[in-house]
Amino acid sequence: MLADARNVMPDELKFEGDKAFFTAALDHADLILHGRNSYEDQPNSPRRRRIILTRKVDAIAPDPANPKSTxxxxxxxxxxxxxxxxxxxxxTVAVIGGPGVFGMFMDRYDEFWLSVAPHVRLPGGEPCFPGVPARSPQDILAAHGLRAGKPQMLDAAHQVTVTPWRRIA
Structure with a gap:
């Protein structure tokens, strides 16, 4: 799950190591892609080019609230x-979700970084991908031709890891 049942990322899902990893990845992306309910709030956020998915425009429009957004x-x-x-x-395009956005690009990812906080439970929460929780996020990534690399520890005290999933050549 990436949010609770109210579609909010609760504090128990926020870890400094994960935040630092996420921020660094966005700093290296050429474009950020996300749904209209997702956002990222780092010091460099206003400088990033982004595409926001929405049904509120006919096709493509400038974002009146942000000159760097489409x-x-x-x-x-x-x-x-x-x-x-x-x-x-x-x-490099960084896709930061939610589940509908992640699902749209499953067959296009070259690489997907999956963070896991194994001790956090969010019953009835917002899943990271369509098909979760009936299937695990790992099963869904593998079914779309991605293979897990070596996990990196982001927070040893809480056993939070991030694993690169890369397209099988």
Whole structure:
């Protein structure tokens, strides 16, 4: 789960090591992609180009609240067109969710970093991917042609890890 039953990321799911890893990854991305209910709040956030998925626009529109953001309705325009509108035609795209957004790109990821906090339970929470909890996130990633790499410890006290899942060549 990536949020509780109220669709809020609770404090018990927030770990400094995970936050530092996430922030560093976003600092190296050329473009951030997320749903309209997701956001990232780091010091560099205002400088990042982003695409926000929404059904509130016909196809593609500038975000009136942020000059570095493009609003995108995937039902009416391709991802490539949205990227071009955002001014990014090549580079690294960081997809930061939620589940519908993650699900749209399952067959396109070159790499997906899955953080796991094994001692946190969020009954009735927002799953990270469509199909969770009937299937594990790991099973879903593997079913889409990704293979787990070596996990990295982010918070030893809470056993929080992040594992790279990479596309099988």
């Amino acid at each position: 609003l995108w309705n995937p039902a009416s325009a391709s991802f490539e067109v949205a990227c071009h509108h955002a001014g990014v035609d090549a580079g």
